[in-house]
Amino acid sequence: MKGVIKEKFGIQVRQLSVYQTYECFQTPNSFFLIIPVSQFSEAELTELYYMSQYLQEQSDPYVSVFIFTKDGELTFEHEGKSYALLKAVPPVTNRSFSVGAELAEFHRKGRGFPYEVKDAGRIGQWKDLWGKRIDQLEAFWQQKIQMPPHEPFDKKMIESFPYYLGLSENAVQYLVDTELDDKPQVTDSGTICHQRMERNTWSPESLIRIPADWVFDHAARDLAEYMRHTFLYHREDLLNQGFHFLQEYEQITPLSSFSKRLMYSRLLFPLHYFETVEGYYISSETEKHYYEENLDSILADSGRYEQFLNIGEELMNMKSGEVFVPSVTWLGKGTVK
Known part of the structure; x- marks a missing residue:
């Protein structure tokens, strides 16, 4: 090299x-x-x-x-x-900095990008992309059901998929309803986002912006993925700080009801489950253990994830008498493991 x-x-x-x-x-x-x-x-x-x-x-x-x-x-x-x-x-x-405020400023600049984005663009495409992903995994699940005997991972995937299929379909419907019922504001125009905004994407040790990590999308993408990653891998921070990250963001750019609903639909879509199952079946034997552990963790946390979604919905509605983010009534009805 x-x-x-x-x-x-x-x-x-x-x-x-x-x-x-x-x-x-x-x-x-x-x-x-x-x-x-x-x-x-x-x-x-x-x-x-x-x-x-x-x-x-x-x-x-x-x-x-x-x-x-x-x-x-x-x-x-x-x-x-x-x-x-x-x-x-x-x-x-x-360097001391606020991730929420820094991200809001990054998005503000990104909204001014003057050229049309086609190949790196994802704005308005979530419904189709999610639909394809659901159809592919459902077809794969149908095949697996017909093919015993099964490995332990297969069994867990077969048993858990109907639940995550239901959650995915709820996410798609929530997205469709948002686009039908709500109006995008100026701050809802496309901006420069990340494929996956995680806790370590920006930290005092890693502030460099790397174009290979980017897509052109709605800012809700980064907000949702940052919150998801915090829930999955930095639970203590979520317990201690709550949704402080969103408050920091909103001090620079207040979120419209459209933004909040879009963000919530993305959190509803169980991307972490899809990536774990897909990752397992395309990985080498040496990598499979990582995905097995990940799936065990996701399944054990399913009740807590519903609780996280409920709390997020309540907090996003708290600032206003108006219901910005309609609730998904069945969430949290099961037992929290």
């Missing part, structure tokens, strides 16, 4: 290290990230390039930007895979 970077960019690399999941290196004045991009089409990568350029023009101090090869290419090849080289300011640690 060092040799390829010297050849393609004329940059001498002394030592490669790791930042989050990406290889990286430093020169006296700059910090570089080596990003795998084989999963992107050329059109999608070009859109991400323009987004990063735009945010740099908006004086976002943490955005990383694409560096072209000597031949004027966005990508380079190494051992049969495509990569891009991104340049950023060196990471700053121990």
